[in-house]
Amino acid sequence: MISGYRICPSYSDRLLQDTEYLKNNRSLTEHVVDKIILQLNRVYPQVLSNKEAERFRSLKTPLRTRLSDLLIHLQKSGQRECQEFYRALRNNAQKAYTTLPSRSNLSTTDLVEMSPDQEKIILNDRGPIFFLACFSVAAGLAFLMYYNNAEVKSPGPAKKVFGFSAIGFGRCIKNILISYLEETAMSQ
Numbered sequence: 314m315i316s317g318y319r320i321c322p323s324y325s326d327r328l329l330q331d332t333e334y335l336k337n338n339r340s341l342t343e344h345v346v347d348k349i350i351l352q353l354n355r356v357y358p359q360v361l362s363n364k365e366a367e368r369f370r371s372l373k374t375p376l377r378t379r380l381s382d383l384l385i386h387l388q389k390s391g392q393r394e395c396q397e398f399y400r401a402l403r404n405n406a407q408k409a410y411t412t413l414p415s416r417s418n419l420s421t422t423d424l425v426e427m428s429p430d431q432e433k434i435i436l437n438d439r440g441p442i443f444f445l446a447c448f449s450v451a452a453g454l455a456f457l458m459y460y461n462n463a464e465v466k467s468p469g470p471a472k473k474v475f476g477f478s479a480i481g482f483g484r485c486i487k488n489i490l491i492s493y494l495e496e497t498a499m500s501q
Contacts, residue, residue, distance in 0.1 A: 324395035325388050327415035332384045336377055340409045343376055350383065352401040353394075360387075360394045 322330070335341065347370055353359075354366035361369070369383045387394050403410040410416070 322415065324392050324399060327413075328384060328388050328395045328398065330415045331413050332381070332388075334414050335384060335409070336381050338409050341376075341380065341406060345406050345409075346376060346380055346383075348405040349398070349401040352404065353397060356397055356401075360390070360397045 350361065350366050350369050353361045354363065365386070369379050369386075371379065374382075384398075387398050399410070
């Protein structure tokens with residue numbers, strides 16, 4: 314297993330962890346919560362529709378109840394919505410944002426070993442083209458090192474391969490390959 318990677322909780326998990334703290338935080342005043350709701354309503358694409366924003370801004374409902382309903386709504390909505398909430402919280406209530414329990418846990422969490430499924434995701438995130446490119450470079454270098462050896466004489470077909478391989482490369486690499494072919498031709 315690969316160790317040394319920090320597994321960060323998702324935004325909805327963080328929001329679940331921070332909900333109780335946010336509901337009891339007195340720095341989240343009516344004005345600050347309104348600004349957060351408005352930012353969530355105005356961000357593109359919208360996190361909160363106009364109707365939802367009106368519901369969470371209604372003065373008929375107590376602030377803590379509205380805030381609690383907003384947090385539950387965001388958790389059900391998805392990762393992007395929770396992430397936008399944290400962005401709005403950071404923009405409008407910096408003090409509350411920096412003292413969140415999930416932020417302190419992120420900085421003190423120990424390194425966690427990964428499951429084999431997570432390891433596969435990390436190892437395969439580059440795709441087949443990256444693998445083929447790396448393999449091609451390694452095979453090309455091995456080919457050059459083998460035929461560059463003074464003990465091995467380059468047969469005629471190897472020169473043709475080098476000559477044709479120079480066609481697909483840039484000018485700098487072409488010059489190196491062609492000069493190599495000229496040197497091997499002179500030494501024979």
